[in-house]
Amino acid sequence: MLRVAMVVSLLAAAAATTPSFAVSNKAKQETCKVGADAQNLQGQDRAEFIKNCMANRDDPRGPASAPAAPK
Numbered sequence: 001m002l003r004v005a006m007v008v009s010l011l012a013a014a015a016a017t018t019p020s021f022a023v024s025n026k027a028k029q030e031t032c033k034v035g036a037d038a039q040n041l042q043g044q045d046r047a048e049f050i051k052n053c054m055a056n057r058d059d060p061r062g063p064a065s066a067p068a069a070p071k
Contacts, residue, residue: 028054 023031032053036046 025054 029050032050035053036049039049041049
């Protein structure tokens, strides 16, 4: 019985460490299209929006700027 409890707890811990934010390319494409539709984008603006949305970046705003040094 102890062995079964150990196996179950190890499986639960392993499942908790898998990334739940992994999104398929198709799902991401659909999300980007919904965003473009919400903004009523057409033509080149829509294509650019979807391209930027599909880019594999963590933050579309770019890297954070360094805080100003105190005087």
